[in-house]
Amino acid sequence: MAPAKFDGMKDDDMVEIHSNLGREKHPPTKGFLVAPLIFVFGCLIFVCSIQLAHSTNSFQVHPPQEIVELTEEEKEALRLERKLDSGKKIFTSKCASCHQPNGLGIATQYPPLAGSEWVSANPELITKIILKGLKGEITVKGEKYGTSPAANMVAVPINDREIANVSTYVRNAWGNSASEVFESDVADIRTNTAGQNEQWIGEALQSEYLSGASTE
Numbered sequence: 337m338a339p340a341k342f343d344g345m346k347d348d349d350m351v352e353i354h355s356n357l358g359r360e361k362h363p364p365t366k367g368f369l370v371a372p373l374i375f376v377f378g379c380l381i382f383v384c385s386i387q388l389a390h391s392t393n394s395f396q397v398h399p400p401q402e403i404v405e406l407t408e409e410e411k412e413a414l415r416l417e418r419k420l421d422s423g424k425k426i427f428t429s430k431c432a433s434c435h436q437p438n439g440l441g442i443a444t445q446y447p448p449l450a451g452s453e454w455v456s457a458n459p460e461l462i463t464k465i466i467l468k469g470l471k472g473e474i475t476v477k478g479e480k481y482g483t484s485p486a487a488n489m490v491a492v493p494i495n496d497r498e499i500a501n502v503s504t505y506v507r508n509a510w511g512n513s514a515s516e517v518f519e520s521d522v523a524d525i526r527t528n529t530a531g532q533n534e535q536w537i538g539e540a541l542q543s544e545y546l547s548g549a550s551t552e
């Protein structure tokens with residue numbers, strides 16, 4: 337006699353029970369709609385940023401230069417150019433105050449490097465002078481320098497690479513044209529002269545490296 341049980345339920349009760357059931361179901365439905373939306377937007381943002389990163393060179397301010405294959409000759413020319421550029425900067429900051437930016441020096445005080453036989457001689461000479469300095473009388477381009485004790489050159493405290501760069505620059509600036517000076521050779525000379533604290537004596541270096549080249 338089951339149907340008899342329901343006979344007591346009024347239509348109004350039925351409607352209320354059902355509408356209650358319906359209400360209870362709504363909140364989960366809302367959640368199901370929002371979650372996939374967030375996911376889809378997330379994916380969109382992700383894909384867009386990857387695309388953006390690709391099209392803007394990974395957000396680099398300066399895009400990488402085009403990769404150009406250089407020949408061995410071009411690489412060598414570039415290496416030398418950089419060495420000379422570096423040498424010029426070192427010259428400007430460490431030597432030009434005395435020898436002047438144009439390499440002409442100052443008469444009777446600072447000898448010229450432009451056209452100097454000292455500069456273009458065996459590269460050991462200029463290396464030694466920068467490493468330890470120079471004192472005493474010397475002759476450069478037929479003119480005497482170092483005649484007073486005040487006109488000395490003290491050692492220039494720079495590293496082997498800087499000496500190689502600045503010497504190479506000086507040997508090829510202002511019309512000079514002499515061979516490149518290498519860092520490894522500078523290092524050897526530094527080691528061999530490590531015990532020497534005094535400046536070189538002008539006359540001694542002159543007769544060792546320039547015998548016959550000076551006018552005296």
Ligand code: HEC
Nearest residue numbers: 430431434447448452454470471472481482487488489538
């Ligand atoms: C404070 C001044 C001064 C500075 C800085 C200086 N020199 Fe000299 N330099 C002299 C003087 C002075 C002589 C001459 C010394 C002598 O007569 O005994 C000389 C001599 C030389 C000589 C041999 C003579 C010649 O004219 O060729 C060379 C090479 C030389 N310097 C290179 C350099 C280089 C390269 C630098 C920089 C790394 C440098 N000097 C920095 C003052 C300076």
